[in-house]
Amino acid sequence: MAPHQMQPLLLVLLMFMVVAAAAVDCPSACKCNWVIDSLYANCSRRGLRNYPDFDSLPVEHLDLSGNNFVEFPQQYADIDSLLYLDLSDNHIASLAADALIGFVSLRTLLLANNSIVGWQQIHPHEAFKYAPSLKQLSLRGNRLGSFGGDDASQQLNSQSLTELDLSMAQISSVGGDLLVNQLPNLQRLSLANNQLGQLLRLPSRSLRELDMSNCSLQRLSSAFIEALPSLEVLDLSHNTALQFGSAEEDLIVSFELRRLDVSYCNLDQIDLSGLPALVEVSLSGNLLRTVDQQSFANNTMLELVDLSKNVLRLIGNEAFSQLKRLKHLNLAYNEIAYLDRNLIIGNDVLLELNLSRNIIQKLTKIVSNSVRLINMSWCEISYIEGNALSGLSAIQKLDLSHNLISDIPNLMRSETLQQLNLANCRLSTIRNSSFRGFPELADLHLNGNRLTNPIPPVYFRSNKFLDQIWLGDNPWICECQNPLFVEFYDFLTAKPAKLRDRHQLRCASPAMYYGNLWDYACMSDWTVSVRSSSGEKVWSTIMLSILGLGLLALLYGCFQKLMRKHKQRQNRREYDENHEELRRIRDINERMLREESTTTLQQAQEISLLPSYEDALRMPKLERPVKSMLDLSVTERNRKQLRRSQTQPDGEMSAGDDEELQLDTRQRFRSVEMLANRDKERRAQYGPHRRTGYMEYSTQSGSRRFSIEDSRFPAAHLKTQNLQSAEQIGNFQSYENSPYTKRKPKIAEIPPFKRINMMADSVEFLTDPEYEDLGASKPGSPFAKRKPKLPASVQVSAQVYTLEPNQATQLDPAVEDYFSSAQKRAPSTSTIASDFQELVVADIASIADDENRSNLSTSCAELDLERGKRKKRKNSASRRVSGNFSAAAAAGDSSSSFASDGERNVQVHKPMRETLF
Known part of the structure; x- marks a missing residue:
């Protein structure tokens, strides 16, 4: 966890401890605090004579040291949570x-440090049995006299004790089977600082660490070590008269001993061949003069060897070659003057080499592929070879401080060196190539030398990682006006600052600045000169x-903000306008929908007012044919003009009349054609891409008809004729969706053999009893009541009669009243025939022949006259849309006369509409 993350956590923990301490009812003489979940009570050094009362507080660690207690606090036995009790430095003399x-x-x-005199005062054989969890006991500083005597009542007995401290207890004799019988689980025993005049066997199968330092030992027998088979750590330091491994004594053998400390024992020779498992050995402070290949021949497991503070002068070339696990080698404070370049070449895992405080005057090449730290300070080195570091491929830190080095060679280089300490040497100048060979250099110590002039920053151009420089304690000449001096100061102090000892950077000259820091010495000059300097101008320009x-940027931001607000207002205004426009459109649409719904309702009402099929049959029947329904509604004057145009002589027909006849023909046949072609339009297969039709002209009738056989929508000029728009026809789905399906007219039953189709007979033909094959209506037919009195034999002739110009015959009424009681008049002699007409095929053929002959032989006037007659005959034939049966009966004689002439009569029936509306 990062330090900045630890600080809040520690603060919270401290606050929690303070709050918890305030919440605990701690005695006034003590200080209680919580550490994690344990309550610590500190009552040490308060001069207390009476034990404080904790009122059953869950105290785990209780410190009562440094007071005036004389008795053991048995009242704390009720505190079940008590784990640690410190009663040292008191006046307790006995223990019940x-x-x-x-x-x-x-x-x-x-x-420790109480007034206990002898083992019998603390009842060691019985008192510690009642503490089954006791692991550590300290009786240091008392007067016990011996350890492991013959008296069983004075022997310490504890089955759970693992650590016992008897240092400085004035013990003079040690021996017996105490550790085996009374302390079977003891692992650490300290007998340091005692005067052990007699050292006997002290067998133990559990003892791992034994401290007998400063015990005035003179001899350590091999039998004593053999009685401790589990011993791993042995401290025999500061026994100045000890003879360890001398030729006169038995060889010490231990296969479990890993750490041996025999420092400051005045040993002049040593034999460690009986300790093959040794990992760390400390031989400092002795009188060893030489180290050769035999010194550590049998200690191949060694990782740390401390030979400092001896009188070593000669080290063999292969003295450490067999120590393949050696990591730390300390040869400091010796008299080594020369190092062989292959001294540590065989130690592949060696990390640290300490050669400080020797008399090495020349730093030569040392070969090692693993050493990272070399300390050669205080070695009186005055010369460094250029290739001194070329053999150290992994060197990271080199300490050459407190030597006599006055120059750094140009060819000195190392690709891995990160820290170089040249402090307190005799360097007076730094060249531009002094540190060029150290590209990874990050920490440089040049303090305590004789540098006077500033170092140009360009000299450190190759040291890209340099971030720590020490330059204090040098006799600097403070030339505050010197640009190089200012540049060097800026290089050191520019953020991130590289200078680490800024408060030791003082001036030695000139005299007025002697002893002053650079900042104070040159501040006044730099303040005045900097204002007019070019650098200041540049910086001023940059700042401005x-x-x-x-x-x-601020103005631009404000402008953008204003534009955004303006845009927001504009958007809001547009939104309001659009909303208002949408509201108006919605109102208009609602009004239009209301109007359409009203119109639709009116149309529905109008549609609903149309007569049903039976009602249509009961309505008055037309007495004579009319050109269209408009003929019924025109005025009498217009009707006379119409009759006059129909009865005008052939010779008086003009070109204008010809055009009127053509127009009349088109108007008369337009509705008929529309009704006749309606079924064809419904059954037509429309192409996917044809949207409009084409105009088709009938050669027989001379009328213009819109063809929809290959089109999807009719032409625009036929929308009013079809009474439906192109969009309605294009979107037509089925006849079930037609608005006319809402009305369900009552259709009379028609026998199967008289089912109507598009080319069938008219309604009158199907319903009139005169045209039934059997000659009489069915009794149950709804048309049986309609039996007009007609002649016995009635034949409708297709002969067209022309009215004479001078004949003033009264026209029959247009509507026949079937329900009136008055007797019907005689059939009219009108030229208009009934619905059942017979056209003479010979006449039709003759018309075509006459037209062909007229084109070849007659003149233009004759052609016009003949064409007018033919058109009149055509118009007479085509105007026979609806008539009465009486007129057809009256024309029976004429038709029979035509038939007698041998001409073939063809009976043509008007196409019947599907519906009557």
């Missing part, structure tokens, strides 16, 4: 046999530019 009853959780008991850019 039942003093530890109730301390079932106690693990550490410290009774930055301020100007900032102001422009």
